[in-house]
Amino acid sequence: MARAVTNQRKTINTILAWAVGLLIFFPILWTILTSFKTEAQAISDPPVFLFFDWTLENYAVVQERSNYMRFLWNSVLIAGGSTLLGVIIAVPAAWSMAFVPSKRTKDILLWMLSTKMLPAVGVLYPIYLIFIKFGILDSRIGLIIVLMLINLPIIIWMLYTYFKEIPGEILEAARMDGATLKEEILYVLTPMAIPGIASTILLNFILAWNEAFWTLNLTAAKAAPLTAFIASYSSPEGLFYAKLSAASTMAIAPILILGWFSQKQLVRGLTFGAVK
Amino acid sequence: MKSSIRVLMGACAVSAIASSAFADTITIATVNNGDMIRMQGLTEDFTAKTGHEVEWVTLEENVLRQRVTTDISTKGGAFDVMTIGMYETPIWGKNGWLVSLDDLPAEYNADDILPAMRGGLSYDGTMYAAPFYGESSMIMYRTDLMEKAGLEMPDAPTWEFVADAARKMTDKENEVYGICLRGKAGWGENMAFLTATSNAFGARWFDENWKPQFDSPQWKETLTFYLDLMNEAGPPGASTNGFNENLSLFQQGKCGMWIDATVAASFVTNPDDSTVADKVGFALAPDTGLGKRGNWLWAWALAIPAGTQNEAAAKEFIQWATSTDYIELVAENEGWANVPPGARISLYENENYKDIPFAKMTLESILSADPNNPTVDPVPYVGVQFAAIPEFAGIATEVGQEFSAALAGQQTAEEALAKAQALTSDAMEAAGY
Numbered sequence: 001m002a003r004a005v006t007n008q009r010k011t012i013n014t015i016l017a018w019a020v021g022l023l024i025f026f027p028i029l030w031t032i033l034t035s036f037k038t039e040a041q042a043i044s045d046p047p048v049f050l051f052f053d054w055t056l057e058n059y060a061v062v063q064e065r066s067n068y069m070r071f072l073w074n075s076v077l078i079a080g081g082s083t084l085l086g087v088i089i090a091v092p093a094a095w096s097m098a099f100v101p102s103k104r105t106k107d108i109l110l111w112m113l114s115t116k117m118l119p120a121v122g123v124l125y126p127i128y129l130i131f132i133k134f135g136i137l138d139s140r141i142g143l144i145i146v147l148m149l150i151n152l153p154i155i156i157w158m159l160y161t162y163f164k165e166i167p168g169e170i171l172e173a174a175r176m177d178g179a180t181l182k183e184e185i186l187y188v189l190t191p192m193a194i195p196g197i198a199s200t201i202l203l204n205f206i207l208a209w210n211e212a213f214w215t216l217n218l219t220a221a222k223a224a225p226l227t228a229f230i231a232s233y234s235s236p237e238g239l240f241y242a243k244l245s246a247a248s249t250m251a252i253a254p255i256l257i258l259g260w261f262s263q264k265q266l267v268r269g270l271t272f273g274a275v276k
Numbered sequence: 277m278k279s280s281i282r283v284l285m286g287a288c289a290v291s292a293i294a295s296s297a298f299a300d301t302i303t304i305a306t307v308n309n310g311d312m313i314r315m316q317g318l319t320e321d322f323t324a325k326t327g328h329e330v331e332w333v334t335l336e337e338n339v340l341r342q343r344v345t346t347d348i349s350t351k352g353g354a355f356d357v358m359t360i361g362m363y364e365t366p367i368w369g370k371n372g373w374l375v376s377l378d379d380l381p382a383e384y385n386a387d388d389i390l391p392a393m394r395g396g397l398s399y400d401g402t403m404y405a406a407p408f409y410g411e412s413s414m415i416m417y418r419t420d421l422m423e424k425a426g427l428e429m430p431d432a433p434t435w436e437f438v439a440d441a442a443r444k445m446t447d448k449e450n451e452v453y454g455i456c457l458r459g460k461a462g463w464g465e466n467m468a469f470l471t472a473t474s475n476a477f478g479a480r481w482f483d484e485n486w487k488p489q490f491d492s493p494q495w496k497e498t499l500t501f502y503l504d505l506m507n508e509a510g511p512p513g514a515s516t517n518g519f520n521e522n523l524s525l526f527q528q529g530k531c532g533m534w535i536d537a538t539v540a541a542s543f544v545t546n547p548d549d550s551t552v553a554d555k556v557g558f559a560l561a562p563d564t565g566l567g568k569r570g571n572w573l574w575a576w577a578l579a580i581p582a583g584t585q586n587e588a589a590a591k592e593f594i595q596w597a598t599s600t601d602y603i604e605l606v607a608e609n610e611g612w613a614n615v616p617p618g619a620r621i622s623l624y625e626n627e628n629y630k631d632i633p634f635a636k637m638t639l640e641s642i643l644s645a646d647p648n649n650p651t652v653d654p655v656p657y658v659g660v661q662f663a664a665i666p667e668f669a670g671i672a673t674e675v676g677q678e679f680s681a682a683l684a685g686q687q688t689a690e691e692a693l694a695k696a697q698a699l700t701s702d703a704m705e706a707a708g709y
Contacts, residue, residue, distance in 0.1 A: 040549045043524040065313065124346060132352050216339060217346060220354040221303050221331035232334035235308040236464075237519055237539055239549065 028252070034245035035059070042242040058246035066229055068250060075225035076254075077140050078215070079208035082147035083201055086155045089148075091197070094159035095185055099168055109160065112153040120150075120213045131218060138220040146218065147208045155204055162196030163189065195268050202258075202266050209255050226251040299327035300589040302356040305344050307337050307576065309539075311409050311616045312359065314606060315597055321605060322596045328589045337464075348373050348581045355581060356590040360405060362396040362575050362647070366664045369399035375580040375587060377403045377594065384595050388620050393575050396647040396658070405577035406598040409539070410618025412641035413472060413571045415559040416526065416544055417533040418552060421445045421452065425532075431637075435476065435501065435562040435570070438533065442509035445532030454509035456531035457502070460518040461680035463672035468572055468661040469535070470679060471672070474498040476563045476570035480651040481663050481700075486709040490675075490697035499689045503682060515684035527551060535561055537574070538641055541634035542613060558637040560644065566652050572661035573645035575618070618642050667707045674699050 034042050036054045062068070097105050127146065128137075136142030166189065174188040190197065212227040219228060230251050233244040259266070306312045312334070319330045333355070335343060344358045348368065360368070368374050380386055386394070386403070393407040415429070415438070422429055425444040430437070442454030458469040471481065479494035489495060506514050509532075511525055519536055523543055526534045527550040534540070547553040561571035578597060580590045596602060600622055606615045612628050617638055623629055624639045650660040657663035662672065675696040682692040 040527070045524075045528065065316070125350065128346055128350050128352060132350060137352055137354055216335070217343060220305070220333050224333070228333075228335070231336050231339050232308055234336035235520075236337040237309050237537060238543060239520065239523065240308065 028256075031245045031252075032249050034242055035249045037242050039239040039242045042245070043239060058242045059250070061243055062233070062246050062250065066232065066247075068229065071224060071226045071229040071251075072254065074140060074223055075209060075227075075251075078143045078147060078223070078225050079205050081140070081144035082151065082208045083155075083204045085144060086148045086152050086204060087159075087197065087201060090152060090155040090159050090200075091185065091190065093156050094163050095189060097156070097160050098163035098166075099171060109157065112156060116150075116153055124217060127214075128218070137218060138222050138224075140223045143215060143218060143223060143225075146214050147211055150211070150214070151204045151207055154207070155200055158200040158203070159193070159196065162193050162200075165196075166192050195265065198262075198265050199268070202262055206255060206259070299329070300586045301329040301331060302586050302589050302593060303331045303333060303354065304357040304359070304578075304593070305333045305335065305340060305355045306359040307340055308334050309576065310542075310614075312576070314610060314614065315408070315602075315616075318602075318605060318609065322593060325596065326589070326592050328592065330593065351581075351583050353581070353583060353585065356584045356586045357593055358579050358581060359408070359576055360579050361577065362573065363659065363662050363664055363669070365397045365405045365577060365579065366399040366658060367666055368579070369402065369404035373582055374404040375582055375584070375591075377406055377580075377591075380406075380591070380595055384599060388600065388622050390619065390621055390642060392573055392642060392645060392647065393619060396573060397575060397577050405575075405579035406594050407575040407577045407619040408598055409616035410573070410575040410642055411538045412573050412618070412638065412645050413469070413536055413561050414538050414541075414637055414641045415533055415535050415561060416541060417441075417557050417559065418445070418529075418531070418555050419557045420555045421532045422557070429557060429559050432560045432569075433562050435564050438562045439501070439505050439509075442505060442533060446509045451530050452532065453511040453525075453530060454532040455505060456511055456517065456522040456525050456534045457506060457514070458518055458522065458536065459506070459510075459514040459680055459683045460516055460521070461673065461676040462518075463662065463669045463676060465518050465676060466680055466683075467672040467676040468574075470498065470502065470676075472561070472572040472661040473502065473570040475568045475651050475660065476561075476566065477501070478564070478566045478568075478652040480653055480655050482655060482657065482704075484654055484656055486656060486704060488697055488700035488704060490693045490700060495693055496689065499679065499682065499693060503689055506683060515680045535570075538618070538634070538638040541638065545633065558634050560637065560641055568650070568652055569644050571641050571645050573642065573647055574661070667703055671700050671703045674703075 033049070035058055036056070037048070037052055038055060038057070041048055041052045097109065131137045131142055134142075136145075170192070171184055171188060174184050179188065210227070212231075215225050215227045216231060219225070230244070230247050233240055233247040306316075316332050316334070319332075323329060340359065341364075344355065344360065345364075346352070347354045348358070365374070377386075389407060390410065393410045394403060397403055397405045397407060415433070417429055422441065422445070425441060427437075427441050427444065429441070438455070444454070446452065446454040458466045460466055474480070474495060477494050477498040479492060479498050480489050483489055511517065511530065517525070519540070522531065522534055522536060523540060525531050526540075526544055529552050534544075541556075541558060544550050544556050545553050550556075561569050563569045578594045580587060580594070584590055598619065600620060603615045603620065603623055607628065613632050615623065615629070617623070617635070624635065629635050645660050647658050647660050650658075655663075657665060659668075662668055678687070678692040678695045678699075681687050682689055687695075
C-alpha cells in the first residue's frame, strides 16, 4: 500500500525539487543569459540578471569567425561513432559476464574500472606517438577509437547491471526452443534490455560529446569538435566572456535538446530494475 | 572538334596539377587575442597573393602551449606555423625544433625588427621566430584621480612616488583603489609582474652559479613592498586577479593605476567598453633608482616547427604576417590604432601612428627592457620576466602560488620566500644545475 502523502508535504517536496533543479541548471542559464549581453555587461559588477539590452551580436561574431557546422558535424560523428562502436563491443562482453560468469568476472570488472583511475595526461605522450605512427592524428577515426576505449568500461558496467536484472531462465527457455547464441542476444536479450541500452547510449553520447582532453590534444583543424570550438573563444588578454558564452550555448544546444526529448527514456533506463 | 576538347581538357589537367604543386594548405596554431583574430580575418589577402590556403586552430593560451609543446616534442607535424612566445623560442631553437628564419628575402627587411624583439626571439644569433606583435608593461593611470590627489605623474616615476600616489588615490568607501596589480598565481600571471618588478629592486632569480636568490634582502624588499602596497591600496580579493580581472576593474573606474601589458592601452581607451576612456594617462613602469625598470618584454611570434611538410608555404605566411605591408593592410581596414604594435621600428617612425596616444609610451617601454641584461647584478639567464630555461615555467608557477597565498593573507612574506627558496633549490638540483 502506498504511503499517504499529505498535501503540505507534497508542496514542500515540489518546491525543494524545483529549487535543487534550478540550482543545478543555474550555471547553464547564466551562460545563456551572458551570451546575449555585451562584453561590458558580461563583467559588470554588480552583475545584471535580466534587465539589460539584449543583443545577438555575440552570435553574429561567432558565426562569422568560426565554421560552426564543421565542428558540430565532427562532434556528432565522433560522439555517435564512439558510442555505437562501444555498444557493439560491450553487449556481448556484458552478456558473457552477466549470464556465464567465471571465477574471475568480478575481478575483470573491477580491473576494467581501474583504467578510469589513470589521469589522462599520464598517457598523452604514448597515445600521441601511436597516433603519429598510424597517421591518425587529427582524424575522426582516431578520436572515435580513443573515446570508445575510454568509455568502454562504463558501457560494459552499465549493460552488465541491466543484464543482471533479466532472469537467466528466459534466455534458457530461448535456448531450449533452439535459438542460437546470436539469436539469443539479438532477439531475446536486446529487446528486453532496450531501456537500459538506450540510457547507456544516451549517457555515453553525452560523455563523448563533452570530452575535452583528448578531443583538444589529438586534433588540429580537420577533426576538431565543439570542445575545440569553445576553447577558441577564451582569451588571456581582452574581454571574452560574452562571446565565449555564445559559443558555449551553441555547443551545448544540440545535447540539451537531445536530453530534453529523451529524458523519460533516460530516467527509466537509469532507474531500471531499481523498483520491483 | 573532339581533338580540340581533348587538348583543352589536357591543358586543364596540367594546369590543375601545376597549381596544386605550388598551392598548399597550411595549418596555423594561434591564440585568441585581438591582433590574431584580425589576422585571421585578413587571410584572404595572403591566399590571393600566394595561392596557399590557411586552416586556423585557435586555442586558449595555456591549452595552446600544451598542445604545441606535445606536437613539436614528438615531431607530430600537426601544425605548419605555431604562435609561440619569447620564453619558448630560445629553448626550442636550442633543441633544434624550429626552422631558422635567417634566410628571409631582403625585401622582408629583418633589420627593421626592434632589436630587443629580435634578440629575445633568437638563439645563438639565429632568429627562430618572427614577432607578430610585441608588448612591454607600463603604468596606466586615471588623470582625473591623479589631479584630485594633487599629484602630477612624471613620464618615468619611481616606485616611491607610485606607492604614495596609490595611497592618496584610494577611496575604499567609493570602491576606488589606488593600484591594481596581478595577484593570480602562475608564471605568466603574478610572476611575470613580480619578476619584472624585482629587477627594479635589484633582485634576481639566480646568481651566476644558478643558485636561487629568494633569500636575498632584495627579494624580501620586493615582496614586502608589493604586499604592503596591495593591502593598503589594492582591491579586495586581489590574489585571484589577472590581466582580465584588472582590466575589468579599471574599465569600471575602480583603479587609480594599473601596471600591466602595453596592449591594454587600446582596451582602456576604447569608449565602447571603458567608462574612463577619456581619462587615461600613460607612464613608464616605475624604478627605484638602481638603473632597471619594472617592465617586462614579451612577443607573440610565429615560428615553423622543424620537419613540416609545408616549410616554403609556412615561410611565405610568416613573411606576409610580419611584414610592413601587413601593418598597412590592417591600418587600411581597421585603422592605425589596431595595427599590431611593438615589432617594427618603421611603425614608430610612421607619421600616422605617432598620433595614437599610447604609441610613444609603448615604444619607450619596449626599448627600456633588455632581455639579455635584465637585472642590476649579472645573471646567467636571458629574459626580463622569466628565465629562459625549460624548468622555469614549473618552478615559477609554484613560487607564484606561494606569493599569491601571501597576498591572500595565508602566510607572511618571509614564509613565502623561504618556501620559494626551498622549492626552487630542490627543482634546480634535480634538474642538474
